Amino acid sequence: MLFSFLVLGVVSLISLNLSFFKPFENAFKDFSYLDLYYAEKLDDAEGDINQNIVLVNINRLERSEIAKLINKLKAQKPSVIGLDVIFKQKKDSIGDQALAQSLQGSNMVVAYEVTNTEVVKSISAIVSPDNKSAYTNFSFDPETAVARNFQGYRKNGDSLEVAFGTAISKMFLKDKWQDDWEAYLLKERPINFKGNRDNFLVLEYQDVMNLEEIPLVKDHIVLLGYLGDELQHEFNLEDKHFTPMNSKFVGKSAPDTFGLVVHANIINMIITDNFIKVVPNWFLVFLTIVLTFIALAYFIWLAKRQLASYILRLNIIRLAFMVVMVWIALLLFRSGVLLKTAGMIAVVAFSVGLIGYYKKLAHMLYKKFKWNGYFYHD
Amino acid sequence: MERIFLSRLVGLVFFFITGSMCFGQNYYVFKKRGKPAINATKVLDRGGVFSAADTLHMGENDYVLFVNKIGELFELTDANIYAFSAITDYKKKLENESFTKKYFVYVWQQFTNQHKRKQEAGVVYREERNVALVSPIDSVRTGSPEVKFSWNNKTDKEELFFFLRDLKTKHLTKIGLTGNEILLNVDNFILKPGQTYEWSVSDAAFPNLNELQFNQLNVLTKEQYEELLKEMNTIITAFKFLGFSEAEIQEVICLDYKFCSF
Numbered sequence: 230m231l232f233s234f235l236v237l238g239v240v241s242l243i244s245l246n247l248s249f250f251k252p253f254e255n256a257f258k259d260f261s262y263l264d265l266y267y268a269e270k271l272d273d274a275e276g277d278i279n280q281n282i283v284l285v286n287i288n289r290l291e292r293s294e295i296a297k298l299i300n301k302l303k304a305q306k307p308s309v310i311g312l313d314v315i316f317k318q319k320k321d322s323i324g325d326q327a328l329a330q331s332l333q334g335s336n337m338v339v340a341y342e343v344t345n346t347e348v349v350k351s352i353s354a355i356v357s358p359d360n361k362s363a364y365t366n367f368s369f370d371p372e373t374a375v376a377r378n379f380q381g382y383r384k385n386g387d388s389l390e391v392a393f394g395t396a397i398s399k400m401f402l403k404d405k406w407q408d409d410w411e412a413y414l415l416k417e418r419p420i421n422f423k424g425n426r427d428n429f430l431v432l433e434y435q436d437v438m439n440l441e442e443i444p445l446v447k448d449h450i451v452l453l454g455y456l457g458d459e460l461q462h463e464f465n466l467e468d469k470h471f472t473p474m475n476s477k478f479v480g481k482s483a484p485d486t487f488g489l490v491v492h493a494n495i496i497n498m499i500i501t502d503n504f505i506k507v508v509p510n511w512f513l514v515f516l517t518i519v520l521t522f523i524a525l526a527y528f529i530w531l532a533k534r535q536l537a538s539y540i541l542r543l544n545i546i547r548l549a550f551m552v553v554m555v556w557i558a559l560l561l562f563r564s565g566v567l568l569k570t571a572g573m574i575a576v577v578a579f580s581v582g583l584i585g586y587y588k589k590l591a592h593m594l595y596k597k598f599k600w601n602g603y604f605y606h607d
Numbered sequence: 608m609e610r611i612f613l614s615r616l617v618g619l620v621f622f623f624i625t626g627s628m629c630f631g632q633n634y635y636v637f638k639k640r641g642k643p644a645i646n647a648t649k650v651l652d653r654g655g656v657f658s659a660a661d662t663l664h665m666g667e668n669d670y671v672l673f674v675n676k677i678g679e680l681f682e683l684t685d686a687n688i689y690a691f692s693a694i695t696d697y698k699k700k701l702e703n704e705s706f707t708k709k710y711f712v713y714v715w716q717q718f719t720n721q722h723k724r725k726q727e728a729g730v731v732y733r734e735e736r737n738v739a740l741v742s743p744i745d746s747v748r749t750g751s752p753e754v755k756f757s758w759n760n761k762t763d764k765e766e767l768f769f770f771l772r773d774l775k776t777k778h779l780t781k782i783g784l785t786g787n788e789i790l791l792n793v794d795n796f797i798l799k800p801g802q803t804y805e806w807s808v809s810d811a812a813f814p815n816l817n818e819l820q821f822n823q824l825n826v827l828t829k830e831q832y833e834e835l836l837k838e839m840n841t842i843i844t845a846f847k848f849l850g851f852s853e854a855e856i857q858e859v860i861c862l863d864y865k866f867c868s869f
Contacts, residue, residue: 269713271706278637278678283654430637430674436652443654445635552714556707563706 230518230525232587233580261377262555262571263562264478267422271559277423279497281401281449283307284431284489286456287314292324292355294434299331299453301437305446309400311338311393313365313454313489316351329355338396340365343383363396367470367491368417375471376491381414381499394495401450401500410499419505419567421498422474426456426490433459450496454489462487507567517573521580524550528581529603532588547578633658634673634681634694641669642787643683663689666787672699736762738808741787743867745822750832751868754798754824756806757788764810771797772805772821783812793826801828835866 266272285302287295295314302310312332319325332339332355339360341350350356367376369383381395391399395414399406430445437443457465469484470491476482498504531539551574558570588604595605634657643651644664657663657673665671665686673681673694680699683689689697715721739759743749760767769789771780780797782789791798798804805821827835839860846856861867 265713269709271709271713278674278680280674280676280678427638430635430654432654436654439650439652440655442656444633444656445654556710559710560706 230522230580232590233521233525233583234576236583236586237576237579261473261478261569262558263567264473264475265555266559266562267472267474268476268478272563277428279423279429279493279501280445281500282429282493282496283446283449283451284426284429284456284493285437285451285453286431286433286459287453288434288455288458290434292316292320292328295453296324296327296331298434298437299328302443302446302451302453303331303334305443306448307336307446307451308448309336309338309397309450310334311340311397311450311452311492313340313393313452313492314351315340315342315349316355317349319352319354325352325354329357332356332360336400337361338363338393338400340393342366343369343390345371361396361400363391363393365393365488365492367420367495370417375473376486377419377473378417379420379495380417382411384415392495394492394499397450397452397492398496398499401496407502413504419507420472420491420495421503421505421565422472422494423497423503424494425474425486426462429490429493431456450500452489452493452496454487454492456487456489503565505562505565505567508569513569513573517576520573521577524577524581525584528584529587532584533604543581547581550574550577632675634675634691636671637674637680638672639670641666643669643671657691657694659691661691663694665689734761738762738767738810740806740808740820740822743806743822743824744862744865746825747823747861747865747867748825748827748831748835749867750827750829750835751793753790753792754826755788755790756808758808760787760808760810762810766810768809768812768814770805770807770809770816770819770821773799774803774805774823779816781812798826800826801831802826839864839866 285298287298290298299310299312316325316328337360339351339356339362341348341362341364343349343364343366350362356362364383366380368378368380370378379392379394381392383390383392392414432443455468456462457467457469466484468488470486470488471482471484472486472491475485528543531542536542554570554574558568561568591600591602591604594600595602599607601607636651636653636655636657639651639653643666645651645655645657645661647662647664651657651663651671663671663683665683665688667686669684669686671683673683675681681694681697682699683694683697739761741757741759743754743756756769758767765785767784769782769784771782771791772778773780793800802825804824804826806824807819807821809819842860842864843856846859851859857868
C-alpha cells in the first residue's frame with residue numbers, strides 16, 4: 230500500500246506541475262459523477278412542485294411595467310418579494326419613480342452583485358437604503374464555472390453580507406429560521422437542486438395583469454427576474470448558468486439554468502430544511518485507506534496463486550468496483566448525503582494496477598538484500 | 608346494535624371527509640400552452656383558478672397542467688370540453704421506475720453503446736407567420752342555417768380582420784375581431800341563400816386582396832340543398848351500412864364531396 234501511495238503521489242505531483250496536463254485538469258475540474266443523478270433523471274423530481282415559490286418573468290419589460298407588476302403582486306399579499314434585477318442606470322424619470330415607489334415595503338429584497346473589482350448595485354433613485362439588499366453571487370470560488378455550491382453569508386471586514394436566497398428564506402421562515410444556520414452558511418454548501426424552470430410556477434406579465442386574484446401568491450415567496458422568452462427560453466442565454474442539472478454532463482454544452490431558478494432551488498432547500506450533508510474529508514481518507522488495503526490484500530493473494538485468469542479478474546472486479554461505488558454515491562446523494570467517490574475510485578483502481586511493479590521491486594530487494602516479503606521469502 | 612351504530616358513524620365521517628375534500632378543492636393553472644379557456648370565453652392564465660362551477664374548453668394543440676393544494680398534478684392534452692369533476696381522471700402519471708434500475712440500465716446502455724445521440728445539423732426552421740384558414744374548406748356547399756368560420760392565427764397580432772366577399776354583387780364585408788372563429792347566420796343580410804361567397808382572414812386592416820388567399824363558399828337554397836341531399840342519400844346509406852357514425856359520415860362527405868353542414 231505504501232508503495233502504491235508513493236507512486237500515486239509522484240504521478241499526481243508531476244501531473245499537477247506540468248502545464249502539458251492543464252487541459253485535462255481543466256476538463257475534469259467541473260466534472261462530477263454525481264451530475265449523472267440529474268442528467269439521467271435518476272431523481273424523482275418530476276412531480277415535485279414547491280408551491281411556496283412563484284417565479285415571475287420580467288423578460289424585456291419597461292421599468293414602468295415592472296412597477297405595475299410589483300404593485301399587482303403586492304396586492305396579492307405575498308410573504309416576500311425578491312427582485313433579482315439590477316437597475317444600474319437612470320432611464321425615464323416617470324418609470325424610475327414608479328419603480329422606486331413600488332419597491333417600498335418591508336417584505337422586499339433587492340439584489341446586488343459582487344464582482345472581482347467592485348460591488349454593482351441599483352441606482353439610489355430606485356433602490357433606497359431602507360430596502361433589504363442581498364448579493365446574488367452563488368459562490369465566491371473563482372475556479373468553478375458550475376453553480377454547484379452556495380455561500381449563504383459572507384464576511385466583508387466587520388460586516389456580514391447576506392445572500393439573496395438566504396435573505397428571502399429568513400424573511401419567509403420568520404420564527405422558524407434556525408440561528409445555527411448562520412454559521413453553517415458561512416461556508417460554501419452544495420445546492421440541493423429540485424428542478425429547473427418547469428418545476429416552478431412561472432407567471433408572465435400578462436398572466437399577472439389579467440388575473441384579479443392569484444391565490445398561489447398569497448403568503449408565498451415571489452421571485453421576479455429574467456426567465457427568457459415564454460416560448461423560446463431554451464435558446465435565451467442571458468443570466469443562464471451551468472448547473473448539475475445540465476443534460477450533457479460531460480463535454481461541450483450550453484448553460485442550462487436561469488439565475489432566478491438557481492435562487493429558487495436554494496430557497497427551496499433552505500425553507501424545506503433539505504441541506505445536503507457532506508461526508509468529511511477525514512472519513513474519505515480513512516475509507517480510501519481501508520478499501521485500498523482490502524483490494525491490495527485480495528489481489529496480492531490472487532497474484533501469488535498465479536492464476537491464468539488473474540488479469541481478467543482484476544479488470545472485471547475493478548470495473549464492478551467503479552460501477553458499485555458510483556451507485557452507492559448516487560444512492561447516498563438521493564438521501565441527502567454527498568460522498569465524493571471519484572478520488573477513492575481512482576486510488577483503489579490505480580493501486581491494484583501497481584501490484585506487478587511491486588512484485589518486481591520485492592524480487593529485487595529479496596535478491597540484493599535478502600528482504601523477506603509476502604511474495605519472496607526464505 | 609353498537610356495532611351497527613359504529614359502522615354507520617365511521618361511514619358518515621368518511622363520507623363527510625371525502626365529500627369536503629372533493630368540494631373544497633380547486634385547481635390552479637401551473638403550465639399552459641395554446642389558448643385553453645374557462646367557460647369558452649375567458650382565456651385561462653397561469654396561476655388562475657379552475658373551480659367547481661367552471662368548464663374547461665381545450666382546442667387543438669392546447670395543453671394545461673393543473674396543480675391542487677396538496678401538489679398533485681393533472682395533465683390535459685386533448686381537445687375537448689371538460690367538467691370540473693372530470694379533472695381527477697387526468698392525474699399526471701409519474702415515472703415509478705426504481706432508482707437502482709434506472710442507474711443500471713444507464714450503465715448497461717453505456718457498455719453496449721446504446722445511448723441515443725442527437726443528430727447535429729446546422730439549420731434553422733422557419734414557418735409562415737400568417738393566418739391559416741381552417742373551416743369551411745375551399746369550394747364548399749352548405750345548406751346549414753349558420754356557418755362557423757375558423758382559422759389558425761400564426762402571427763403575433765391579436766386583432767384580425769375577417770373578409771367576406773359576395774361574388775355576385777362584389778360587396779366586401781370586413782369585420783375586425785380577436786379570437787379564432789366567427790359564427791354567421793344565413794340571415795338574408797350578410798349571408799343569403801343561393802349566393803356564392805369568398806372568405807378570408809388577415810392580420811392587416813387593408814391587405815392586398817389580390818394576394819390574399821380566399822376560400823369559396825356556396826350557400827344553397829332549400830331546394831338546392833334537398834336535391835343534393837337526395838343525391839348523397841345512397842352514399843350516406845352505404846356508409847351507415849358499413850357502420851360509420853353520423854359524425855364520421857358528415858366529415859367524409861364534407862371533405863370528398865364538399866357538401867358540409869356546420
